[in-house]
Every structure is written in C-alpha cells, then in structure tokens.
Amino acid sequence: MAWELATYPADLLREPEPVEGVEVEIVPAGSPVRVTHVLDAVEPRIRPDGRAAFPINGPAGEGRTNRLDGVVVLSCLDFPGEERPLHEQESIVDFGGPGASLTPFADMTAVVLTFSPGGGGHVAIDADARRTTLAVAEEVARGTLDAEPDEVESFELGSADESLPAVAALIQLSDLGALYIQYVYGVPAGEAGLPRAVDPAELLDGAITCGEYHWAAMRNPTWFFQRNELIRTLYREHGRTLRFAGVVLMRGYEQSAADKQLAAERAAAVAGEIGAEGVVITTDAGGNSHTDVMLTCRACEQAGIRTTVVLAEETDPESTKPILTDWVREADSIVSTGNVEELVDAWTPERIIGGELLLDGTPAAEAGPIPVRNYLGAANQMGQLALSARTE
Amino acid sequence: MKAVHYLNQFFAGMGGEEQAETPPTRLDGAVGPGRGLQAELEGVEIVATLACGDDYFAEHEDEALAVLLEMLAEIAPDVLVAGPAFGSGRYGYACARLAASAAGRGIPAVAAMHEENPGVSEAGSAYVVPTAVNVAGMRDALPRLGALAAALASGRELGSAQEEGYFVRGFRRNYVAEETGAERAVELLLSKLAGETRTEVGGDMDRVEPPPPVADLSSALVALVTEAGCVPQGNPDHLQSVRAQGWFRYDLGGADTLASGHYESVHGGFDVTLANEDPNRLVPLDTVRGLERAGRVGRVHESLYTTTGNGTPVVLATKFGEEIAGELRDSGVQAVLLSGT
Numbered sequence: 001m002a003w004e005l006a007t008y009p010a011d012l013l014r015e016p017e018p019v020e021g022v023e024v025e026i027v028p029a030g031s032p033v034r035v036t037h038v039l040d041a042v043e044p045r046i047r048p049d050g051r052a053a054f055p056i057n058g059p060a061g062e063g064r065t066n067r068l069d070g071v072v073v074l075s076c077l078d079f080p081g082e083e084r085p086l087h088e089q090e091s092i093v094d095f096g097g098p099g100a101s102l103t104p105f106a107d108m109t110a111v112v113l114t115f116s117p118g119g120g121g122h123v124a125i126d127a128d129a130r131r132t133t134l135a136v137a138e139e140v141a142r143g144t145l146d147a148e149p150d151e152v153e154s155f156e157l158g159s160a161d162e163s164l165p166a167v168a169a170l171i172q173l174s175d176l177g178a179l180y181i182q183y184v185y186g187v188p189a190g191e192a193g194l195p196r197a198v199d200p201a202e203l204l205d206g207a208i209t210c211g212e213y214h215w216a217a218m219r220n221p222t223w224f225f226q227r228n229e230l231i232r233t234l235y236r237e238h239g240r241t242l243r244f245a246g247v248v249l250m251r252g253y254e255q256s257a258a259d260k261q262l263a264a265e266r267a268a269a270v271a272g273e274i275g276a277e278g279v280v281i282t283t284d285a286g287g288n289s290h291t292d293v294m295l296t297c298r299a300c301e302q303a304g305i306r307t308t309v310v311l312a313e314e315t316d317p318e319s320t321k322p323i324l325t326d327w328v329r330e331a332d333s334i335v336s337t338g339n340v341e342e343l344v345d346a347w348t349p350e351r352i353i354g355g356e357l358l359l360d361g362t363p364a365a366e367a368g369p370i371p372v373r374n375y376l377g378a379a380n381q382m383g384q385l386a387l388s389a390r391t392e
Numbered sequence: 393m394k395a396v397h398y399l400n401q402f403f404a405g406m407g408g409e410e411q412a413e414t415p416p417t418r419l420d421g422a423v424g425p426g427r428g429l430q431a432e433l434e435g436v437e438i439v440a441t442l443a444c445g446d447d448y449f450a451e452h453e454d455e456a457l458a459v460l461l462e463m464l465a466e467i468a469p470d471v472l473v474a475g476p477a478f479g480s481g482r483y484g485y486a487c488a489r490l491a492a493s494a495a496g497r498g499i500p501a502v503a504a505m506h507e508e509n510p511g512v513s514e515a516g517s518a519y520v521v522p523t524a525v526n527v528a529g530m531r532d533a534l535p536r537l538g539a540l541a542a543a544l545a546s547g548r549e550l551g552s553a554q555e556e557g558y559f560v561r562g563f564r565r566n567y568v569a570e571e572t573g574a575e576r577a578v579e580l581l582l583s584k585l586a587g588e589t590r591t592e593v594g595g596d597m598d599r600v601e602p603p604p605p606v607a608d609l610s611s612a613l614v615a616l617v618t619e620a621g622c623v624p625q626g627n628p629d630h631l632q633s634v635r636a637q638g639w640f641r642y643d644l645g646g647a648d649t650l651a652s653g654h655y656e657s658v659h660g661g662f663d664v665t666l667a668n669e670d671p672n673r674l675v676p677l678d679t680v681r682g683l684e685r686a687g688r689v690g691r692v693h694e695s696l697y698t699t700t701g702n703g704t705p706v707v708l709a710t711k712f713g714e715e716i717a718g719e720l721r722d723s724g725v726q727a728v729l730l731s732g733t
Contacts, residue, residue: 085663087634101568165585167578177663215703230574241582278585280577287661287702308581310573313564313593318517319707320562324593333584334593335577338566341705372566383573388592389564392553 002156003061003201009150010070010109012143013044016136021118024136025353027110029070031095034349035112036356036364038091038376039075039126040210041105041221042133044068044141053141054134054206054222056186061155061201066144072108072223073140075133076354077115077125079179084122086179090359090374091216097347099370102378102387105223111140112353123178130211134222155201160239167237168245168276169230170267170300171203171382172293174212174284176253182220182284183209184249195250195267197274200231203247214285217340217372217379218312224377224384230280230310245276250296252289260288264295268303278306283381286314286340290325301330312379313339313389323389338379338387343369393436393545396467397426398460398474398490400483404443414445415452416459425530429473432538436545440467442490446482449489456486457493464494470545476504476533477511479525484511492516500544502558504537512559519544519558612726614684615693617716619701620667620674620733621659622650632700633660639699639712641719646694649678661702662733675731693725701732 016024027033045053046066053065079088093103093110100106113133117125173182175190184192185207198207208225231247238244250267254260271279279300283293290311297307309331315323317339324334352364362368372378372387379387401411403424422430422438430438442460449456464472472494474487484503488511491501495518504521505511512520521540523533536557543550552567553560569576580590606612623631629640647654650671657664657674672678675696683689697716701709720728 085665087660165582167581167585228574229572230577233572233574233578237578242578278581280574280581306581306584308577308584310577311593314703314705315564316705316707317563317565319705320564323564323706325706332589332591333580334591335573335580336592337573339564342566381573383575383577386569386572387566388569388573388576389566390552390592391560391594392550392563392565 002154003205004064005153005155005204006064006066006149007069007151008066008144008147010068012147013068013071013109014140014143016111016139019132021116022132023114025112027095027112027353029095029107029109032350033095034352034364035074035076035093035110036090036352036354036358037076037078038093038354039077039129039213040133041223041376042073042137043223043226044071044073044137045206045226046138046141046144048145053138054209058185058207059202060205060207061199065205066141066149068141068144069150070108071111071140072105073111073113073133073137074105075113075115075129077117077129078355079122079125080117082122084178086177088179088213089215091213091219091376092370092374093376094347094349096349098345099347099375102344102372102375104385111136114354126179126211130209134209155204155235157238157244160243164241164243166245166275166277167234167242168248168271168274168279169234170248170250170271170279170281170296172250172252172282172284172289173208174214174252174289179211179213180253180285181211183211189251195248195263195270197246197248197270200235200244200247203231204228212285215340216374216376218284218286218381219377220284220380220382221377224380224382228382229384230282230382246274248274252284252292254292260292260295263292264299267296268299268305271300271305272303276305281307281309282383283311286312287325294326294328294331298328298330308333308335310335310337310381310383312337312381314341315339317342335383336389337381337383337385338372339389340371340373340379342372344372344375345369393470394439394467395433395436395471395473395541395545396464396469397422397429397438397441398472398487399424399426399441399443400486401443401445404441406443412445412447414443415448416442416444416456416463418442418463425476425534428530428534429538432535434542436471436542439469444486446486449486450482453489457489460490461493461497464499469499471541472499472501473537473541474501474503476523476530476537477509478523478527478529479506479509481510484509485514487511488514488518488520491518494518502537502540502544504533507559515561517561517563521558606727609689609727610687611690613691613693613724614680614689614727614729615695615697615720615725616675616677616680617697617728618675618731619699620731621657621700622655622671622674622698623658625654625656627658631658631698633658634700634702636700636704639697639716642696642698644677644694644696647677648681650675659700659702659733674733676729680729693723
C-alpha cells in the first residue's frame with residue numbers, strides 16, 4: 001500500500017483560532033527567543049480526504065497527507081505543583097545562541113502554544129494539552145488543502161534483491177505512567193499490544209504521538225516520529241544496500257524483571273517473524289528504559305539477529321569513567337547520540353516564551369550554562385540529529 | 393600571549409643526575425629546548441622557564457607542585473608547555489603532574505613524551521603530545537608541541553585527539569557528526585552484518601564480578617541497602633528525589649518493620665503510592681527480621697543505607713557505592729540485600 005506525503009511551503013501557515021486558556025505566538029526562525037517548559041513538538045499535517053491527521057482509530061500510512069515544511073507547533077505547559085508520582089523535567093528550545101544548534105526547530109517558524117492549566121489534575125491537564133496541540137497542528141495546515149504541493153513523496157516498499165540483508169527498526173516507546181507515556185493511535189504504549197510490527201508509513205503518518213516529559217534531551221517528541229530519520233533512511237536504502245523488513249514497536253519501562261525479559265524476547269521474536277536479519281534498536285528516555293534496550297539487544301543477538309543500538313551517554317564531563325546506565329556484552333555496536341551531561345554555553349535570550357522561571361527556579365533569561373539534558377530532543381535516541389560524543 | 397616552559401634540571405642546563413635534587417627554579421625566557429620551541433610558537437612568547445630536579449620532584453611532589461604553581465600564578469601565562477620528556481619516566485611524570493595541576497587551575501597546559509612514558513596517564517585534563525623515545529626525536533616533537541601550545545594559548549577550541557595529534561585523554565566530548573545518528577546506525581548495522589563490528593561507545597564498561605556466595609547465611613551479618621529513596625517520614629536530611637547528591641545511613645533501632653507513616657520513599661522516578669502504603673516492599677525489613685528470628689539469617693545490620701537512584705551520574709553513583717561498601721566492610725557485614733527500583 002502506498003502512502004504519499006505532500007510538502008507545502010511554510011507561508012501557507014494559518015494562524016490558529018483562539019483557544020481558551022492557551023496563548024498562541026508565532027516565532028520566526030532564528031529569533032532571539034528561548035522557549036521553556038516545552039512538552040511536545042508537532043509538524044502541521046492534514047489529510048485532504050478529511051480523515052484525522054493523528055488518528056486514534058487507524059490506520060495511518062495510507063492515501064495522502066499534507067505537511068507544512070519548516071513549521072513546528074510547540075506546546076508549553078508548567079504543570080501545577082500538585083503531588084504526583086512522576087514529574088516533567090525542564091525542556092528548552094533555543095531559537096538563537098549555542099542551544100540553537102541542538103534542535104532542528106530553531107530554523108523553523110514555530111507556533112508556540114503556552115497553556116494555562118486549569119483544574120482537574122495533571123492527567124486531565126496533559127490529555128487536554130495533547131489533544132489541543134494535535135488539533136492546532138492540523139488546523140494550521142488547513143491552507144494546504146487549496147494549494148499545489150512543492151513536492152510529493154511516495155512511501156511504498158517494492159520488491160528488493162533477496163541477496164540484500166533484511167533490516168528492521170525496533171522502536172522503543174515509553175510508558176512509565178502519566179506524563180511519561182508515548183501513544184500508539186492515542187493508546188498508551190503499555191496498553192497498545194506491544195511488541196508488534198507496524199507498517200513503517202504508519203509511524204511517519206501520525207500513528208505515534210508523544211506525552212513523555214522525562215529528560216528533555218532523551219525525549220522523542222511527535223515531530224521526530226513524523227519526520228523519522230531512521231525510517232526515512234531505511235526507505236531510501238531499500239533495494240540499494242538493504243531490504244527494509246519493517247518496524248517493530250516495543251514498550252520501554254516494563255515494570256518487572258520478568259516483564260522486561262519477556263518483552264525483550266517477544267520483540268526479538270516479532271523481528272524474526274518479519275524476517276529481519278539485523279535491527280536498529282532505538283531508545284526513549286533514560287534509566288531503566290536502557291535496561292529494556294540492553295535486554296532486547298541480547299535477546300535479538302541470541303535469536304541470531306544482529307543489532308545496532310542507539311543510545312545517549314550520561315557521563316560527568318570531567319570523568320573518564322563508564323558512560324552508560326546499563327550494558328550487555330552483546331551490545332558491541334552502539335551509536336552515541338551525545339552526552340547529556342555536557343554543558344551548553346550561557347546565552348541571554350531577548351525573550352522567553354513558556355515561562356520565565358525554569359522548573360528549578362532559575363530565571364530562564366539568565367540561566368547560565370545549561371546541560372544538554374534540558375534541550376528538547378538534543379540527544380534523542382532515534383538518531384534524528386547528528387549530535388554524538390567521542391573520546392578525546 | 394605568554395607561555396611558561398617547564399624543563400628538568402638536565403634540559404635546563406643545570407647539570408645531570410648529580411643535580412637531580414635541584415628544587416624548583418625560575419629562569420628568564422626560553423632555555424635549552426625552549427629556544428627551538430620558541431621558533432614554533434607563533435604569536436606566543438616564552439617569558440619564563442621553570443626547572444626542577446627529577447629526584448626532587450619525585451621525592452617532594454607536593455612541595456614542588458606548590459612552589460611551581462605559585463610561580464605560574466605570578467606569571468599568569470596563556471599556556472604552560474612541559475618537556476618534551478621523551479621516555480624519561482621521572483621527568484615525564486613531573487611534566488604530566490604539573491600540566492595536570494595547571495589545567496585544573498584553568499591554565500591551558502600541554503606536555504610531550506613517549507607513549508610508554510608513565511606520565512601519559514597522569515596528565516588529567518592537560519594535553520600530551522607524542523614524541524620518540526629519546527632526545528633524537530626533538531626535531532620532530534617541537535613543531536607539534538609548539539602548534540598545539542599556540543592553539544591552546546589562542547583559546548581556539550581543539551578538535552579531536554586524532555585531528556590535533558595529542559594522546560586520547562579519555563574524556564567524552566560532544567561533537568556534531570557529519571551524518572545523523574540514524575544514518576550512522578544503519579551504516580554500523582550493515583557493517584556488522586557484513587562481518588565488521590564497529591561501535592561509537594567502547595565496550596569496556598565497569599563490570600563488577602560477583603563475589604563467591606555467602607557460605608553460611610545463618611551466621612552472617614546482613615545489611616539492607618537501597619536506591620529506592622526510602623527515608624524516615626518527612627525526609628529529615630532532604631534526600632533528593634532525583635539526581636541525588638549523596639546517601640544516608642539510618643539506624644533501624646531494632647524495628648521489626650518499616651511502618652507506613654514512619655518511612656516513605658521520595659524517589660521521583662516511579663509511582664511511590666503503593667510503596668508508601670508499605671515501605672517494606674521497598675526495603676523488606678519485615679521479611680528479613682522473620683528470617684533472623686527463624687535463624688536463617690544471622691543478624692540484621694542495624695543501619696539502613698539509602699539513596700535515590702534516579703538520573704544520578706554514573707561517576708557519583710560509583711562514589712556512593714564505594715563509600716557505602718567501605719562502611720559495610722568495616723562493620724563486618726557479609727551480605728547485602730540491595731533493593732533497586
């Protein structure tokens with residue numbers, strides 16, 4: 001089945017209708033602006049056939065979807081300081097200064113939504129913000145419906161030389177509980193029947209959305225799924241250097257040792273079922289999700305499927321000591337997406353959007369050097385960006 | 393820009409082995425190999441040479457460093473250059489230690505020596521340029537040493553060890569690769585499938601081999617240790633819920649159980665609701681006391697060790713572990729029940 005992605009220029013951007021409790025601001029690329037408390041980043045998308053751009057009843061990855069090129073919707077929210085099990089971490093996008101090199105969004109026109117949370121608790125506030133953000137991302141792309149696209153890409157996996165190695169992407173999605181959840185067709189990853197194989201185009205077409213607000217740099221916001229560099233690379237290489245065998249979604253943050261082991265083995269089994277000889281395993285967030293990745297790496301290798309793992313490092317910049325939260329001997333091929341503990345030089349923005357104080361109470365305009373950790377997606381572990389670390 | 397050059401007594405022209413006890417001495421301008429080095433230092437002047445006997449440094453390291461650093465502080469150079477020391481172990485060590493100390497005080501520093509010189513691993517965050525094993529390599533060494541020193545003095549951000557020609561120091565530094573992580577991952581995987589395994593993160597992780605099993609648990613002193621953020625109710629010592637800066641020791645006072653309302657978890661990385669209804673499920677004191685009464689566990693150590701394992705840099709977590717393990721060992725603890733979350 002083919003899916004077409006039609007690209008339209010940014011000047012078709014429509015300013016969204018006012019939404020109660022949301023401040024909307026359009027930030028031009030390269031502005032001297034720091035955006036704080038960023039929850040998610042979404043590419044404006046709409047479907048000419050009227051189906052939802054971020055479907056909850058599936059399927060995505062069919063027909064045609066329109067995108068606005070060079071535009072991103074950023075949602076910002078400072079949750080009320082109520083008692084709750086999991087806490088969002090600071091998340092920054094700098095449109096200027098040294099931090100701008102850590103994000104793809106600094107070169108885009110941003111529609112920044114700053115939510116003023118009402119009552120109802122963090123779960124309801126978050127659900128409302130996510131729903132509104134996706135709706136705005138759809139609304140601002142509406143101008144594409146009466147316009148001619150600059151480009152139409154077709155995503156279809158034709159037959160490929162059987163002698164090429166079959167390669168799959170094994171994508172980890174977080175589900176640790178409220179505020180640390182990624183969604184598959186609107187369903188929390190932990191309830192979405194994972195691991196399972198999906199069509200790669202589904203992932204590019206809004207099937208996965210992000211409600212995971214752990215360490216900002218290690219987050220995969222919705223935009224990173226819509227524009228997923230790994231999936232696009234595998235499409236590009238299909239029939240050239242490899243056969244793209246498909247995508248397996250699996251959950252990160254399984255909650256018991258037995259569940260972690262079981263999930264790892266089942267993910268390896270699904271990769272085997274779609275014929276993968278090799279998989280790139282991606283990661284979301286940190287801590288015990290890294291254990292999930294390592295166990296999955298081991299399970300795949302034991303099943304005869306070769307692996308490359310994509311991970312961020314978490315080491316003290318002044319240390320030459322080990323650098324990963326977890327590691328197994330089978331993880332002998334690792335891509336580093338950078339060290340989240342390294343500091344980014346201080347920068348004084350002219351304006352702050354999202355909230356004047358960082359979550360730790362520091363004034364966002366005079367925050368001094370900020371660790372990579374706090375920059376949205378900077379060391380994301382799907383390989384979306386080019387940041388890496390090396391031994392010097 | 394100003395440079396200070398460090399030499400041993402021999403290269404500073406003060407004498408051979410018989411002068412190896414010479415204490416730190418400040419000389420004006422470039423001396424000995426410093427003259428050749430000066431020719432390679434574009435835009436940088438060697439304003440002083442510091443010299444010290446190799447034996448003196450080895451035998452009085454703290455005093456020697458203190459005096460040399462004081463001299464450096466007075467001059468406030470833009471860069472410190474040490475050596476080349478070639479294969480000389482004592483000289484290389486002195487060069488490396490001084491360079492490391494200077495770098496630690498914010499003075500850019502570079503030394504030069506042979507790859508097998510023990511000083512190479514003592515230079516901390518200072519740079520070390522490779523040289524031949526003996527003085528015959530001076531002509532090759534000075535241009536490379538000079539180029540790196542001039543770059544450091546100018547404040548230019550250095551490239552990788554490979555690009556700039558210094559020994560790998562072991563620090564992980566971020567850089568922007570030419571390809572995205574995704575492209576590199578596909579490339580690494582295809583390479584591995586073709587039989588050549590490569591990695592961007594070396595597989596030399598710190599693996600702790602488990603000690604042999606406890607021979608007789610019924611006579612062992614057993615301690616409870618946790619990273620579950622479990623603390624007395626109210627968190628009197630303000631243990632952090634994330635990125636803990638330390639660990640705490642709490643006296644169990646002979647308690648049989650970690651009662652709800654007396655203990656709580658402040659861990660910020662998981663939902664503590666159920667844990668706080670019964671803290672024994674984080675630190676199973678109730679069960680271990682039962683085993684103690686049944687004679688299956690010798691004795692429960694009366695100190696609970698706790699921290700929060702949530703976003704803690706590995707270097708800090710390693711330090712906590714070493715400190716706690718040291719106390720447990722000194723207390724005669726033979727077994728630990730370590731509950732993680």
